[in-house]
Amino acid sequence: MTWVLRGLRWVRWYTRELTDESAYDRYVAHKRKTHPGASVPSRREFERMRTDQQESDPRQGFRCC
């Protein structure tokens, strides 16, 4: 059973990474490491910031034909 669980965990990890669902956790970890004292945005604020960024430069994340 353990390999089934491991497989499922891997799929979960992969989808979270692929869809960038893990972006917030990654950002927080990065911020904590580089600026330990600084305040961290809430998830809501962070996700808004991310879409705003995509808005201002649509070439980010552009897909091909």
Added chain:
Amino acid sequence: MRTANPRSIVIWSLVALVGASGWTVLALSRDEEVSAAWMVAAALGSYAIAYRFYSKFIVNRVLKVDKNRATPAERLDNGIDFHPTDRRVLLGHHFAAIAGAGPLVGPVLAAQMGYLPGTIWIIVGVIFAGAVQDMVVLFFSTRRDGKSLGQMAREEIGPFGGAAALLAAFAIMIILLGVLALVIVNALADSPWGTFSIAMTIPIALFMGFYLRILRPGRVSEVSLIGIALLLLALVAGRWVAESSLAETFTLAPSTLVIWLVAYGFIASILPVWMLLAPRDYLSTFMKIGTILLLAIGVVVTLPTLKMDPVTDFASRGDGPVFAGSLFPFVFITIACGALSGFHALISSGTTPKMIQKETQVRMIGYGSMLMESSVAVMALVAASIIDPGLYFAMNAPAGVIGDNVQAASQAVAGFGYSISPEDLAQAAKNVEESSLLSRTGGAPTLAVGVSEIFSKVTGGSMKAFWYHFAIMFEALFILTALDAGTRVGRFMLQDMLGNVYKPFKRVSWKPGLIITSAVVTGLWGYFLWVGVHEPLGGINQLFPIFGISNQLLAAVALAVCTTLLVKSGRLKWAWITGIPLAWDATVTLTASWQKVFSSDPRVGFFKQRSVYQDAIDDGKILPPAKTMEDMRTVVTNSTVDGVLSAALALLIVIVIADAARICVKHIRNPRSSKLSEAEYVESKLTVPAGLIPTQEEKAELAAAKAKVSGDAKAPS
């Protein structure tokens, strides 16, 4: 001198044998039906050898990737767009970004020449041109902090070549969007099932958008699961709608669909990203990866028989109904994505370089992803070649040639040298629950028929209609996403250009500028869409070659930049790595443009076509397939626009190549005069494998690194 171990010699000899036997059967079979298994064998065998030997040679000997040099992701890590991403994740990312409708449409259209020319070009093209381009662009952009192709062209070639490259990219974007929209219109016209299902993707995406924005920010996987469930429901519900009294509401004529699509494209592109674009993108990514996997499994499990001829007579005669012109050069521009696609250079030089962990991974991400896309193109070619050739031509010839009823179509197909009875044509449409399949040009419906054939072999014959509409929805989904995203990118370019004339345009948040530029971009591709739908000679027939030329033109820009960079970085000896693909691509594209402009065959040459129809108008005659004087005038206008466009595109390519050649010659004469804008060398602290599976040596390094820094073990292996 290294010595290879006996085991790997045996393994690679076997791989070579599999590939070679695939090619032999494909090449030698005449007048008998061949299994698609041979095509799969030829493709996979060739890919494996190319990846193992050629790509390795390029990264080690030519690019000299350095695993000790930190990538922009490591140096500039900001936790957002620059961050070292696991190679397996990045492979998925990059693949999802490069593979779209392109590799599915081109091969289907090129199947009119038979399956052999397409197969050869897809496989040989990807190995020596397409995958090389993607990988080399990725490498050079990684060395330049993820600069875009346009920026690299400007910095390394010069402002003139750079401006030409930018203008070309804009023109290409417009034509791409027009042609993709045309593919959708041809698939959805008079199809209540398809139209309803696609229309439902808009409320589904809106719901997902609000969910992610307001209810549970960032929870992408759960909302995608809900979205996919709703999408499948919409697909099933499409059949109920088509059988109910609502059917009429969703039965739309092509010209009505054009208006809807243009309106959609405009509104979607001025709405905030989170509302429609982002959620739709999640849906289409999941659908894309899922369907491609399913298709791969379906092809391998059923191993269908190819019914199309290996090479049809149209290849040499050049009078094919799908697109005019002979095998050379038109197969090579019709199949772009899957063999060599300039568009990929925009992905390889934008997002991906900011995420790659190691230079050594460019091989797996750049070359590997492109091989994967190529295999998608091979599957599309399989899907188009397993359906009855008679049906294929009835679906892909313009309405003006084929007529509007099954009897006329059957006769027209007989005129092409194939046969299908009117009953069979009617039955084929009935099988997928469409009113008609005649002249469903653009590739998507043909692919959908092929896919439904393959999938229903696995799931039983009764599911044919479901799978047909599943495939249509899957393509329409990412074409609609492309319309939205592409309009935004086009707008961004336009804002940038207009910003030089009137400052406020540069501020992307300036609302009037946003609306004006959005309207201009949508208007431009809307024009081509409108023209395509009303073209008496067939929109795909006329426009697809221009689309192919423009895409290959972008590839020429990318390859010219790569070649210049190889020369400037002291790799003159290896400049042929991208130089030969560039020469080939330029030959193909320029020959195609030349023929499109100057050919004396009115089916091929736009200006000849123009004069033939103009002369007829002057004489007061109406030439078929035009039916009225109005049609005649439409042909004259369209062929003028198309001809001028082909000439302009060809001119741009010549400018870029000439400018690149000038820089190369200058460098060779005086190497010290040119400067290279490479980012500084910083030593990398990351220890990660280069390929999918770590080698023994890499495993030891990983273990050593782990022992050194215990803790911080986040990513499971």
